[in-house]
Amino acid sequence: GAVVSQHPSRVICKSGTSVKIECRSLDFQATTMFWYRQFPKQSLMLMATSNEGSKATYEQGVEKDKFLINHASLTLSTLTVTSAHPEDSSFYICSAPKGGRGQFFGPGTRLTVL
Amino acid sequence: DQQVKQNSPSLSVQEGRISILNCDYTNSMFDYFLWYKKYPAEGPTFLISISSIKDKNEDGRFTVFLNKSAKHLSLHIVPSQPGDSAVYFCAATYSGTASKLTFGTGTRLQVTL
Numbered sequence: 001g002a003v004v005s006q007h008p009s010r011v012i013c014k015s016g017t018s019v020k021i022e023c024r025s026l027d028f029q030a031t032t033m034f035w036y037r038q039f040p041k042q043s044l045m046l047m048a049t050s051n052e053g054s055k056a057t058y059e060q061g062v063e064k065d066k067f068l069i070n071h072a073s074l075t076l077s078t079l080t081v082t083s084a085h086p087e088d089s090s091f092y093i094c095s096a097p098k099g100g101r102g103q104f105f106g107p108g109t110r111l112t113v114l
Numbered sequence: 115d116q117q118v119k120q121n122s123p124s125l126s127v128q129e130g131r132i133s134i135l136n137c138d139y140t141n142s143m144f145d146y147f148l149w150y151k152k153y154p155a156e157g158p159t160f161l162i163s164i165s166s167i168k169d170k171n172e173d174g175r176f177t178v179f180l181n182k183s184a185k186h187l188s189l190h191i192v193p194s195q196p197g198d199s200a201v202y203f204c205a206a207t208y209s210g211t212a213s214k215l216t217f218g219t220g221t222r223l224q225v226t227l
Contacts, residue, residue, distance in 0.1 A: 004157070006157075032213070034213075034214065034215070036217075042219070042220075043203065043217045043218060043219045043220055044158070044203065044217045045217075046214060046215070046216070046217075049214060091155070093157050093158075095157070095215075097213040102148055102160050102163055102213070103160075103213055103215060104160070105150075105157030105158045105159070106157050107156055107157045108155060108156060108157045110155060
């Protein structure tokens, strides 16, 4: 069964609004979670590392004020896309390490900004 | 700078035959490699991994080969099944990055009847 969940799976919003995406580890605790973005027919690009109890670490070129990350507990990380614009439309995926050196991925969230 | 590359965007293989997906990397610090399978609008699913201390890892129909000197790895699927049709991503990481993965560009595998 799924070990990482995401909500919502799909969201459509108007330009200028903010959208919050939740990522939960279902049967384990994750002090670290990762947020990725995938544009059509492209690779998954790491956006940021979410750290429980401390600030997120953003990859180069990712605006931290636009993509707010909060790791509120050991099982929940949220990504808020603030003042979303059409170019933010993408597939957002979170993941969490669970033993070993791999990660378990959530099912993803399709964001469409009109 | 694409540190992990999959030069074949697509591959078509007949059912029952072997599928070989290739991946090249440039960062010599990578010491752990993974293959993920992905369907549209879903998150990646882990398939198999290999540490740099090995050159081969096998799990059922899936085998991953690593050639460190060439900075190349490959995923072999044999026999290929129609349900294997998906996009396959290789990914790499190294110690000290808290499992941060760098993904390749993906190869779309189509297994035909």
